Amino acid sequence: xxxxxxxxxxxxxxxxxxxxxxxxxxxxxxxxxxxxxxxxxxxxxxxxxxxxxxxxxxxxxxxxxxxxxxxxxxxxxxxxxxxxxxxxxxxxxxxxxxxxxxxxxxxxxxxxxxxxxxxxxxxxxxxxxxxxxxxxxxxxxxxxxxxxxxxxxxxxxxxxxxxxxxxxxxxxxxxxxx
Numbered sequence: 462x463x464x465x466x467x468x469x470x471x472x473x474x475x476x477x478x479x480x481x482x483x484x485x486x487x488x489x490x491x492x493x494x495x496x497x498x499x500x501x502x503x504x505x506x507x508x509x510x511x512x513x514x515x516x517x518x519x520x521x522x523x524x525x526x527x528x529x530x531x532x533x534x535x536x537x538x539x540x541x542x543x544x545x546x547x548x549x550x551x552x553x554x555x556x557x558x559x560x561x562x563x564x565x566x567x568x569x570x571x572x573x574x575x576x577x578x579x580x581x582x583x584x585x586x587x588x589x590x591x592x593x594x595x596x597x598x599x600x601x602x603x604x605x606x607x608x609x610x611x612x613x614x615x616x617x618x619x620x621x622x623x624x625x626x627x628x629x630x631x632x633x634x635x636x637x638x639x
Contacts, residue, residue: 494523496635498519498520498529499517500518501518501628502515502517502622504619506617509611510610514551514607516529516632517530520631526538533606535604536604537601541601543599546595546596547633548594552620553588554621555589555614555616560614560618562612563579563609567593568606569604
């Protein structure tokens with residue numbers, strides 16, 4: 462215990478079960494680091510090409526792990542290696558022209574690792590959404606970015622925004638284990 466770390470397999474109260482009370486002034490880091498970012502400004506995507514989604518606003522980010530102004534990415538901090546639940550959703554407006562597909566992708570350290578695709582064909586999609594929820598094992602300094610592509614009949618797709626602040630485009634993560 463030279464480094465001050467206590468490792469145990471199970472903690473129970475004196476009766477062998479029940480709740481354990483954590484004293485005031487004690488910090489318990491459960492599911493951290495964590496963040497939730499959202500897109501609050503319209504972003505035009507290039508038709509039929511992958512574009513990094515710029516989630517430019519944070520709902521929360523207590524450990525400052527998400528860059529919402531330059532790289533638009535989550536980076537695992539020192540001491541934060543482990544398994545993470547990563548989730549994202551985007552809604553894209555085809556400007557009424559219709560679309561063949563929308564793809565939402567997770568990139569790890571600059572390479573695609575997972576994708577979610579909604580395919581309709583025949584330019585039938587008008588305001589499609591794509592969602593994904595995955596678990597990744599991440600090391601310190603690994604970074605995660607979200608990209609999307611949409612094929613529209615004409616023009617350029619744009620992230621769909623709403624006037625009532627119901628954010629349709631978001632990206633978040635939280636640590637779930639070592």
